[in-house]
Amino acid sequence: MPEIIKENEYKQIIQPTGKQKVPVVFHVSDELMPDESTIEKLVDVASNEHIFHHTAALADVHHKPGRKNPSGTVVATEKYFLPQLLDTAPNCGMRLIKTPFSENDLSKKQIDDLFKKFVQVVPTKKYFGNYISLKTVLDICQRGSKAVLEHLKKDSSATENMLMNGNMFEDEKISKEDLFTALPPMFYRFGQFRLGILGAAGNHFLDLMKITDIFDESMAQKFGVTKGQYVFLLHTGSGLIGQYASYFYTPKRKEHLSQKMMLELGRMSFLGNKKGWHQTLKNDIPAFKDKNEFYAIDSDSDLGKNYYTAHRAAGNFGFANRDFIQFNMEKAIKEILGRDNALDLLYDMSHVYVNKENHFGKDVLVHRSNTSRAFGPSKMQGTKFAETGEPIFMPSSMSTSAYFGVATDENESTFRSAAHGTGRAKEKTSEVPQNKEELFEKMKKRGVKLYNAESKGVVAQDASSYKDPDKALADMEANKIIKTVAKMQPVAVLMY
Numbered sequence: 173m174p175e176i177i178k179e180n181e182y183k184q185i186i187q188p189t190g191k192q193k194v195p196v197v198f199h200v201s202d203e204l205m206p207d208e209s210t211i212e213k214l215v216d217v218a219s220n221e222h223i224f225h226h227t228a229a230l231a232d233v234h235h236k237p238g239r240k241n242p243s244g245t246v247v248a249t250e251k252y253f254l255p256q257l258l259d260t261a262p263n264c265g266m267r268l269i270k271t272p273f274s275e276n277d278l279s280k281k282q283i284d285d286l287f288k289k290f291v292q293v294v295p296t297k298k299y300f301g302n303y304i305s306l307k308t309v310l311d312i313c314q315r316g317s318k319a320v321l322e323h324l325k326k327d328s329s330a331t332e333n334m335l336m337n338g339n340m341f342e343d344e345k346i347s348k349e350d351l352f353t354a355l356p357p358m359f360y361r362f363g364q365f366r367l368g369i370l371g372a373a374g375n376h377f378l379d380l381m382k383i384t385d386i387f388d389e390s391m392a393q394k395f396g397v398t399k400g401q402y403v404f405l406l407h408t409g410s411g412l413i414g415q416y417a418s419y420f421y422t423p424k425r426k427e428h429l430s431q432k433m434m435l436e437l438g439r440m441s442f443l444g445n446k447k448g449w450h451q452t453l454k455n456d457i458p459a460f461k462d463k464n465e466f467y468a469i470d471s472d473s474d475l476g477k478n479y480y481t482a483h484r485a486a487g488n489f490g491f492a493n494r495d496f497i498q499f500n501m502e503k504a505i506k507e508i509l510g511r512d513n514a515l516d517l518l519y520d521m522s523h524v525y526v527n528k529e530n531h532f533g534k535d536v537l538v539h540r541s542n543t544s545r546a547f548g549p550s551k552m553q554g555t556k557f558a559e560t561g562e563p564i565f566m567p568s569s570m571s572t573s574a575y576f577g578v579a580t581d582e583n584e585s586t587f588r589s590a591a592h593g594t595g596r597a598k599e600k601t602s603e604v605p606q607n608k609e610e611l612f613e614k615m616k617k618r619g620v621k622l623y624n625a626e627s628k629g630v631v632a633q634d635a636s637s638y639k640d641p642d643k644a645l646a647d648m649e650a651n652k653i654i655k656t657v658a659k660m661q662p663v664a665v666l667m668y
Contacts, residue, residue: 173211174189175187176211182199183198183585184202186214188218193220195218197226199229199230199231199585199653200230200231204644206598209235210233214245216240222251222466222468223249224250224532225532226585227247230245231647231648232592236259239259241257243541244542245540248536248539248587250536250537252468252469254539257466258422258526258540261414262414262417262524263340263522264524265335265407265408265521265524267498267521268565269404269515270518272511274402275402278509284621286505293501296371296624300366303365304363309363312488314341314347314485316491316492317492318339324496333517334517335520340522351485353481358437363413369411371409377665378406378407378666379567379665381402381404381574381662381663382661383403386399387656388656391655392658394560404501408497414486417482417486419431421479423461449474487522494520521564523543526538538587538589543586543590545588546564546654547562548562549581551581561579561580564577564579564590566592566644566654567594568593570633570634571635573642573660574660577656585651593638594639594640594644595639595644605631608625608630614634622665623667625667625668
């Protein structure tokens with residue numbers, strides 16, 4: 173184990189020695205430090221020649237099987253994309269949605285009826301979701317959320333409440349030719365059938381939460397949230413198009429059979445010999461699958477430019493997927509509760525993506541792997557969050573509290589980032605249910621009802637597997653990442 177130097181109670185550092193090029197900075201207390209294997213992986217990341225300044229680990233840091241870089245990290249480079257730093261697919265993210273309902277407005281039966289309807293209209297595992305035309309798919313890839321909101325005939329001003337205004341290209345204009353140069357046409361076809369699906373992997377969820385505590389009344393008023401109010405927290409990603417676009421450019425040791433077949437078919441049908449970067453990718457993907465070092469793509473090369481186009485184009489499907497799910501939720505609320513246009517987006521935030529930003533005086537490529545951007549007021553000038561700072565939300569398990577807050581201007585050590593949750597715990601934190609029946613009973617005692625829960629792995633999403641949210645929040649507050657506004661408690665949960 174390398175020497176860990178404690179800077180203070182909530183911040184610890186591994187300074188470079190031997191092969192390690194940059195420090196690893198843990199923004200955590202002793203209690204939330206990860207296990208040895210996770211620390212070793214972080215040192216491996218910090219040993220890469222392309223890593224800039226330091227590697228940042230946040231309160232939710234932990235190792236995920238099959239990943240070269242732990243979850244809950246922020247890593248920057250000056251010139252190279254390192255696709256293996258990122259988890260699964262671009263724009264896995266969360267959306268916090270306000271409702272006009274409070275604890276006095278809805279009965280248990282109404283909530284039950286509503287979630288039974290959600291099970292039907294917000295599918296977790298499904299081959300076909302909501303159909304859209306190929307033209308709309310390409311429009312979403314180019315313009316993000318505005319495209320799907322226009323398609324749904326919804327108010328597109330909601331994009332003001334999204335990271336990058338709901339478009340990973342922001343003000344950059346991307347042509348259809350750019351899209352078809354970056355990815356096989358068949359991948360865009362998948363996008364025609366996959367919107368509105370919550371997802372069956374990991375802990376994607378739709379939660380109804382009640383705000384139980386307000387810590388900053390003035391800030392809460394600015395966001396229009398009150399004690400006792402019901403809100404929804406939605407966690408999902410960019411679906412198959414995101415996965416395929418990501419792994420098309422990423423060496424991956426293990427793949428699902430169907431995923432492997434589609435990727436190989438995509439590469440065989442798309443990567444010819446006429447373009448130099450095609451040949452480079454054809455050679456590099458198999459060559460790097462079993463290497464310990466990270467696959468690096470020069471951001472100025474044709475390969476790098478097309479990787480970045482593909483990453484952002486597919487990432488726009490994360491915004492679109494959450495838009496479609498919210499749209500279907502609104503229809504369900506209208507049917508069950510008789511309330512039209514009941515949902516109001518507070519913020520939509522991605523926590524898996526790479527972005528060009530300026531940190532420590534340098535223009536760098538920031539790779540956030542299950543960490544959220546957390547820009548304080550000074551970095552949010554020109555947006556509606558210039559006075560408050562960027563919204564941050566930090567959930568934990570299906571039956572433990574979550575927090576909502578805003579970013580500060582004092583978190584440069586994290587590359588202005590926040591933990592996206594509490595992360596997996598090293599040791600079990602409460603009684604462990606042995607089966608679904610025990611899981612349902614435990615959640616019932618905590619006042620939470622679980623819906624769908626078809627997967628065998630849903631038991632592993634129990635509170636016992638996750639770090640204490642209060643301790644994770646304390647780490648974030650101590651490192652001046654978040655100013656907490658409100659506490660939320662799950663009431664009903666939809667998860668595969």
